[in-house]
Amino acid sequence: MWSGPRTVSTALMRAWENRPDTAVTDEPLYAFYLDRTGLDHPGRDQVIASQPTDWRVVLARLARGPLPGGAKIGYAKYMTHHLLPEVDQAALAPFRHAHLIRDPRELLASYARVRAEPTLADLGLRQQAEIFETFGGPVVDSRDLLTDPEGTLRALCGALAVPFDGRMLAWPAGPRDSDGVWAPYWYDSVLASTGFAPYRPPSAALPARLEPLAGQCQPYFDRLYRYRLVRS
Numbered sequence: 001m002w003s004g005p006r007t008v009s010t011a012l013m014r015a016w017e018n019r020p021d022t023a024v025t026d027e028p029l030y031a032f033y034l035d036r037t038g039l040d041h042p043g044r045d046q047v048i049a050s051q052p053t054d055w056r057v058v059l060a061r062l063a064r065g066p067l068p069g070g071a072k073i074g075y076a077k078y079m080t081h082h083l084l085p086e087v088d089q090a091a092l093a094p095f096r097h098a099h100l101i102r103d104p105r106e107l108l109a110s111y112a113r114v115r116a117e118p119t120l121a122d123l124g125l126r127q128q129a130e131i132f133e134t135f136g137g138p139v140v141d142s143r144d145l146l147t148d149p150e151g152t153l154r155a156l157c158g159a160l161a162v163p164f165d166g167r168m169l170a171w172p173a174g175p176r177d178s179d180g181v182w183a184p185y186w187y188d189s190v191l192a193s194t195g196f197a198p199y200r201p202p203s204a205a206l207p208a209r210l211e212p213l214a215g216q217c218q219p220y221f222d223r224l225y226r227y228r229l230v231r232s
Helices: 009-017 032-035 044-050 055-066 102-113 124-136 142-147 151-159 186-190 208-225
Strands: 022-026 075-077 099-101 138-143
Touching: 009 022, 009 075, 009 186, 032 044, 044 055, 099 142, 099 208, 102 208, 124 208, 138 142, 138 151, 138 208, 142 151
Parallel strands: 022 075, 099 138
Antiparallel strands: none
């Protein structure tokens, strides 16, 4: 599942993890990304120590399995901006791909609260469009997911040819062993959650300084949005 930041991606991971037939992996390329970029994210040293920093090792392990606990489905939450240019995208061919997107103006209004001057590279929309055009896969719009969780998850499961499980709609609050070591810095709302929160439009207009970036993002978003799953 490919997504950028601020797209309810961790809640969607919770939904899949609550299925007894599914094992999840949280942002497996994060250590690689921090190691290569040198960015100083919260818990940087912990993150780098917790995962391989070689993308080849990461993808090979996920492709070869086996899945833990007798699971039949492996669900990996990927951040699109972690896919740096050195990654050979041919290594992604063994996987089924799906995409979680969010309207750029809503995404930026949320993201600007934690990073005042985001860039296109921070958001990963360009990489996501490239992955979609190469590998395809179902597209879920985060607004649809929050407006109608059951209908959207049924459509996603149908597109992936796996049965829908009602346990995807609600989960126990609290941490998971599968959470990345960065969870204490980023996952407060998800740790407190027991299901998908209702959709709420942004409470304030997008700051004018971010309008040019929203304009850059829009064409990439539009390329995926036209293929988004329609709830039945």
